Amino acid sequence: xxxxxxxxxxxxxxxxxxxxxxxxxxxxxxxxxxxxxxxxxxxxxxxxxxxxxxxxxxxxxxxxxxxxxxxxxxxxxxxxxxxxxxxxxxxxxxxxxxxxxxxxxxxxxxxxxxxxxxxxxxxxxxxxxxxxxxxxxxxxxxxxxxxxxxxxxxxxxxxxxxxxxxxxxxxxxxxxxxxxxxxxxxxxxxxxxxxxxxxxxxxxxxxxxxxxxxxxxxxxxxxxxxxxxxxxxxxxxxxxxxxxxxxxxxxxxxxxxxxxxxxxxxxxxxxxxxxxxxxxxxxxxxxxxxxxxxxxxxxxxxxxxxxxxxxxxxxxxxxxxxxxxxxxxxxxxxxxxxxxxxxxxxxxxxxxxxxxxxxxxxxxxxxxxxxxxxxxxxxxxxxxxxxxxxxxxxxxxxxxxxxxxxxxxxxxxxxxxxxxxxxxxxxxxxxxxxxxxxxxxxxxxxxxxxxxxxxxxxxxxxxxxxxxxxxxxxxxxxxxxxxxxxxxxxxxxxxxxxxxxxxx
Amino acid sequence: xxxxxxxxxxxxxxxxxxxxxxxxxxxxxxxxxxxxxxxxxxxxxxxxxxxxxxxxxxxxxxxxxxxxxxxxxxxxxxxxxxxxxxxxxxxxxxxxxxxxxxxxxxxxxxxxxxxxxxxxxxxxxxxxxxxxxxxxxxxxxxxxxxxxxxxxxxxxxxxxxxxxxxxxxxxxxxxxxxxxxxxxxxxxxxxxxxxxxxxxxxxxxxxxxxxxxxxxxxxxxxxxxxxxxxxxxxxxxxxxxxxxxxxxxxxxxxxxxxxxxxxxxxxxxxxxxxxxxxxxxxxxxxxxxxxxxxxxxxxxxxxxxxxxxxxxxxxxxxxxxxxxxxxxxxxxxxxxxxxxxxxxxx
Numbered sequence: 001x002x003x004x005x006x007x008x009x010x011x012x013x014x015x016x017x018x019x020x021x022x023x024x025x026x027x028x029x030x031x032x033x034x035x036x037x038x039x040x041x042x043x044x045x046x047x048x049x050x051x052x053x054x055x056x057x058x059x060x061x062x063x064x065x066x067x068x069x070x071x072x073x074x075x076x077x078x079x080x081x082x083x084x085x086x087x088x089x090x091x092x093x094x095x096x097x098x099x100x101x102x103x104x105x106x107x108x109x110x111x112x113x114x115x116x117x118x119x120x121x122x123x124x125x126x127x128x129x130x131x132x133x134x135x136x137x138x139x140x141x142x143x144x145x146x147x148x149x150x151x152x153x154x155x156x157x158x159x160x161x162x163x164x165x166x167x168x169x170x171x172x173x174x175x176x177x178x179x180x181x182x183x184x185x186x187x188x189x190x191x192x193x194x195x196x197x198x199x200x201x202x203x204x205x206x207x208x209x210x211x212x213x214x215x216x217x218x219x220x221x222x223x224x225x226x227x228x229x230x231x232x233x234x235x236x237x238x239x240x241x242x243x244x245x246x247x248x249x250x251x252x253x254x255x256x257x258x259x260x261x262x263x264x265x266x267x268x269x270x271x272x273x274x275x276x277x278x279x280x281x282x283x284x285x286x287x288x289x290x291x292x293x294x295x296x297x298x299x300x301x302x303x304x305x306x307x308x309x310x311x312x313x314x315x316x317x318x319x320x321x322x323x324x325x326x327x328x329x330x331x332x333x334x335x336x337x338x339x340x341x342x343x344x345x346x347x348x349x350x351x352x353x354x355x356x357x358x359x360x361x362x363x364x365x366x367x368x369x370x371x372x373x374x375x376x377x378x379x380x381x382x383x384x385x386x387x388x389x390x391x392x393x394x395x396x397x398x399x400x401x402x403x404x405x406x407x408x409x410x411x412x413x414x415x416x417x418x419x420x421x422x423x424x425x426x427x428x429x430x431x432x433x434x435x436x437x438x439x440x441x442x443x444x445x446x447x448x449x450x451x452x453x454x455x456x457x458x459x460x461x462x463x464x465x466x467x468x469x470x471x472x473x474x475x476x477x478x479x480x481x482x483x484x485x486x487x488x489x490x491x492x493x494x495x496x497x498x499x500x501x502x503x504x
Numbered sequence: 505x506x507x508x509x510x511x512x513x514x515x516x517x518x519x520x521x522x523x524x525x526x527x528x529x530x531x532x533x534x535x536x537x538x539x540x541x542x543x544x545x546x547x548x549x550x551x552x553x554x555x556x557x558x559x560x561x562x563x564x565x566x567x568x569x570x571x572x573x574x575x576x577x578x579x580x581x582x583x584x585x586x587x588x589x590x591x592x593x594x595x596x597x598x599x600x601x602x603x604x605x606x607x608x609x610x611x612x613x614x615x616x617x618x619x620x621x622x623x624x625x626x627x628x629x630x631x632x633x634x635x636x637x638x639x640x641x642x643x644x645x646x647x648x649x650x651x652x653x654x655x656x657x658x659x660x661x662x663x664x665x666x667x668x669x670x671x672x673x674x675x676x677x678x679x680x681x682x683x684x685x686x687x688x689x690x691x692x693x694x695x696x697x698x699x700x701x702x703x704x705x706x707x708x709x710x711x712x713x714x715x716x717x718x719x720x721x722x723x724x725x726x727x728x729x730x731x732x733x734x735x736x737x738x739x740x741x742x743x744x745x746x747x748x749x750x751x752x753x754x755x756x757x758x759x760x761x762x763x764x765x766x767x768x769x770x771x772x773x774x775x776x777x778x779x780x781x782x783x784x785x786x787x788x789x790x791x792x793x794x795x796x797x798x799x800x801x802x803x804x805x806x807x808x809x810x811x812x813x814x815x816x817x818x819x820x821x822x823x824x825x826x827x828x829x830x831x832x833x834x835x836x837x838x839x840x841x842x843x844x845x846x847x848x849x850x
Contacts, residue, residue: 090714092707094777099703106700107719114698 002066005030005194006051006163011060013046020046023060024220026213028163031192033185035205035226038215039238039402039430044198047215048165051196052084053077065162078108081162085169089152093141097134098123100151105158126154130184146177153184157193164188165196170204171428174290174457175496182208200430202234203460203488214238239432245460247484248442250467253281258316260419260451262301265310270296271475274310278419280448283441285466285483286455287495293475294455295337298423301453302334303327314418314451328357333417335408337424343408344396350407351392354378357411381410386436402433409437413444419451420444426461438465459488459495471495514771514779514823518786525793533800539667540676541797545789547678548796550685551744553788555763556770557692558736560784563767564696565729566709566776567618567625570764571633573756575610575734576741578636579603581646583742584751587653596655596746603738610636611734615727633760640753649751659746681743688736693781705729709776765812766791769819790815 006028013021021043028034038044049055051062053072062069064080072080091100101123106114123136132150140148149169156164166185170178185195185208199205205212205226213223214237221237236242258277265274271293278284288294300307303321312319314330321327327334336342344353355362355374362370378392385406389399396404405425412420422441426434442465445452456462462469463483471479471494479494486494530536555572562569583599583606586592610632617628640646652660663677696702704725707715716722744755764774770787772779794815795808803811 086717088714090711090717092710092714092777094710094773095703095706103703103707104718111700114700114703 003030004028004063005032005065007063008047008051009061009063011047011050011057011062013043013050013055013057019218021050021057022218024215024218026220026223028194028196029211030162030194031189032210033189033195033197033208035197035199035209035212036215037198037200037205037212037238038221039200039432042215043218044215045167046218048084048167048196048198051077051082051163051165053082081160082165083156083161083163084165085149085152085156085167087167087169087171089148091140091148091152091155093139095140096136097138097140097143097151098136100140101126101155101158104155108158122158123154126158129157130154130187132184144177145172146174146181149173149181150184153188157188161193163194163196165198167198168200169197170199170201175492176289178204200238202231205234216240235431238430241432245435245438245464247463248283248445248465248467249484250282250445252446252448253279253467254448255279258313259449260453261313261316263311263313265297265300265312266308267293267296267300267305268308270300270305271472274472274477276470276477276480278451278453280451281445282468283445283452283454283466285462285469286453286472287457287459287462287469287491288472289495290457292472294457294472295423296475297472298334298337298421298453298455301327301419301421302332328415331415331418333357333412333415333420335405335412335420335422335425337427339401339405339408344404346395346397348396349393350389350396350399351375351378353396353407354381354392354411354414358414361415377414378410381407381414385410385440400430400433402429402436405429406433406437409440417450419453421453421455423455424457425454426456426458434461441465457495459491463488463491513783515783515786517822518770518783518790518819522786522790522793525790526797529793529797529800532802535669535672535800536797538669538672540669540672540674541800543667543676543678545792545796546682547676547747548792549785549788550679550681550747551740552759552763552766552792553685553785554688554736554740554743555759556766556784556788557688557781558733558740559763560767560770560772560779560781561692561696561705561729562625562733563764563772563774564709564776564779565705565725566712567726567729568764568774569611569614569625569629569730569733570760571610571614571629571636572733572737572763573759574633574636574640575607575737576744576759577753577756578610578640578644578741579606579738580741580745580751580755581640581644581649581753582606584649584653584656584745585644585646587656588649591653593654596659599655599742600739603742604735605738607738607741608731608735611737612727612731614734615730618730619723619726646751647753652745652749652751656742656745657749660749679747681746684739684743688739689781689785696781701725701728706777709773709778711777762791762812763788765816769816771819771823773823 004027008024008026010023010025011021012023024043024047026047036044046055050057053074053076056071062072098120102119105122120136127134130150130153132154134147134151140151169181173181188195197208209226211224212226214221216238232244257280259280260278263275266272274297276284286294286297296305299305301321303323303326306322312321319330321330321332340346345356351374355378358377359369362374364370375392382389387403387406389403396407399407426437429437441452444450454462454466463486466483469481469483469486470477526536535541559569559572583603587599614629614632618625621628659680662680664680664682666675666677668675696705704715704720707720708722708725712722745751766787767784768774769790770779770783770785772784791812794811798808798811799805
């Protein structure tokens with residue numbers, strides 16, 4: 001009996017003239033945690049959809065537990081024990097925990113009537129199975145994303161699953177939640193269930209995977225054991241280019257003058273006595289756990305919340321920021337945490353998204369909009385930020401996450417801001433685009449005209465790109481460090497230490 | 505724990521308002537808890553209660569229907585006319601079956617358009633309701649039928665019991681069609697709570713994409729809710745005829761809005777995925793309580809619309825507030841559990 005559960009051989013898939021997958025292979029052993037990585041658009045999702053039976057491959061074979069198939073359909077895939085947990089988790093926020101968990105099972109067994117006692121028993125068993133305790137009657141909408149993730153897992157192990165595919169399950173989780181999730185994944189592994197874990201966070205791949213596979217542009221690049229690989233190699237596999245980030249040091253920073261200063265800023269239930277200063281040539285980093293007050297701080301600086309007390313200075317002049325309109329007038333720019341809901345007009349074109357923050361400056365004498373100039377401005381930013389697009393008139397949704405984020409950045413830079421606040425600027429952005437953004441920020445800092453504040457929970461991002469790092473915890477700044485004095489594990493400890501004790 | 509869950513439910517608060525309001529009205533006028541007033545109130549609930557239960561299903565599925573009053577009107581006229589022309593003398597039940605079939609077909613038209621065109625259902629049903637109205641006026645050439653065919657007239661005169669209140673010497677009769685209301689409430693309640701179809705309706709209202717992924721037939725569910733709402737609409741149309749002893753084109757004027765308001769007042773989220781038929785019934789009861797009984801409080805009837813409007817806005821505010829506060833206090837159970845474990849180890 002072989003220990004191989006799933007073997008994909010030479011599978012191809014084309015959409016119109018575009019090749020999404022070009023004769024790729026993937027081998028998953030029984031009880032293995034396998035990471036599938038690659039930048040956006042590399043073909044990961046297409047392969048998942050082929051395994052789950054959503055798409056039919058144009059060529060190649062799928063071998064599951066010794067049986068060969070040329071394609072699967074959705075029901076067949078479920079019958080074989082393949083479960084997919086999509087990024088949005090496909091759970092129902094309006095229903096209770098118990099119902100969400102039991103629903104698949106009941107549908108699977110083609111029930112017509114609901115037996116509420118049964119629902120409760122099924123849910124209880126499933127949660128106990130993965131060692132999680134969530135109140136069964138809670139409505140799922142009020143739970144954290146991590147809880148929802150676990151509910152999706154609990155739901156998927158009901159059919160004696162053999163293979164569970166998780167599509168970027170950690171992208172919205174805090175570090176401690178990731179730890180808990182990994183514990184559950186390892187337990188499933190012990191029971192002999194294989195896990196295909198899709199991610200593009202390097203540290204997670206190192207931490208959880210036995211084996212990893214990298215795709216790029218629809219091709220298989222490499223597949224090997226996760227322990228025999230360095231960070232640099234990994235990045236090279238993913239991007240095809242050698243990217244080495246060095247510590248940003250701000251040697252030429254002009255410490256005697258100040259671009260942006262905050263004194264004793266307070267927001268009830270948000271943060272207390274926050275003070276910092278940004279000098280020309282610097283990138284200041286602020287990092288902390290989810291709920292530490294970092295997002296509240298960013299939003300307050302942009303006027304979305306009004307601070308209860310404290311003072312803000314831009315270029316040594318005291319200012320009041322009470323609304324985003326104030327912030328705009330004072331030339332404060334904010335690249336938000338969630339570009340989809342806060343940063344972009346999703347139904348509009350790339351160009352319209354580019355010019356929206358500048359619409360006032362594009363006003364012609366008669367009060368109409370100078371679209372000609374807007375078009376030129378947009379072209380300029382497409383070029384200088386390296387945004388990959390087909391046409392400016394295309395919808396913003398046609399772009400990948402990385403390019404969308406560059407659009408958000410570009411539209412703010414066009415306002416020539418004095419203060420640039422970035423909140424998690426590279427969440428869901430692939431590595432190539434991430435480095436582009438980081439490099440651009442460094443270039444901006446060297447121009448010494450803009451105060452740059454980078455708020456993020458991506459430890460490497462903060463460490464590499466910010467010459468000074470502030471740690472925020474329960475709404476207070478607990479320390480200030482030079483990035484060159486830290487490494488990622490030390491920074492991790494600084495962010496999380498004392499948290500467990502406080503939470504108890 | 506049970507009490508806490510009760511306090512979380514919208515139905516509890518609507519019921520509370522109803523109780524307080526009725527006690528207030530009775531204390532002020534002494535006429536609320538009189539037999540004839542209660543019978544009148546129950547009677548006035550029949551038509552809106554049935555319509556609201558049908559509509560509640562549509563709203564729970566995340567859709568909206570404004571055509572049901574016109575479906576009711578069309579069924580009311582077409583069946584009464586048919587009976588007249590045929591000089592039908594048989595059992596009245598045939599009329600109700602026909603009304604149900606016609607109503608379900610008209611509703612299914614909405615459902616099919618909604619499921620395949622994927623247009624906002626408000627627009628679809630605005631379109632179809634105008635067609636149904638036009639059909640009633642143009643093809644059936646109807647505005648008033650004052651002499652009913654025998655089977656309908658017989659049913660119009662069938663009451664369960666009559667009461668007379670000693671104080672005011674006003675009499676009221678409980679009409680037989682109260683059974684239709686009870687049946688509708690029970691059927692809708694059963695479907696929504698105890699069948700996979702009902703849970704599918706809630707699921708589709710919560711997240712249609714997720715519902716499709718877990719294996720619900722979203723299109724079939726959409727067609728079903730609209731067809732069922734039409735069916736109830738058709739039956740209600742004929743019920744109204746037997747209640748008032750005649751047909752009139754303006755019976756259901758403005759019903760689309762008041763019934764939607766009642767469903768929302770009863771705790772159903774207009775965006776779909778929540779609510780219960782019991783809540784819906786309470787919503788209707790509260791609306792009727794205000795429109796029929798405020799006069800007993802000494803408030804002129806012209807003010808009842810204003811009161812109803814204020815109540816609806818208040819109700820929406822309460823549920824909006826609940827949503828916002830729920831978002832604020834997102835609970836992370838796995839962290840709590842992890843903390844517990846850590847504490848246990850320490």
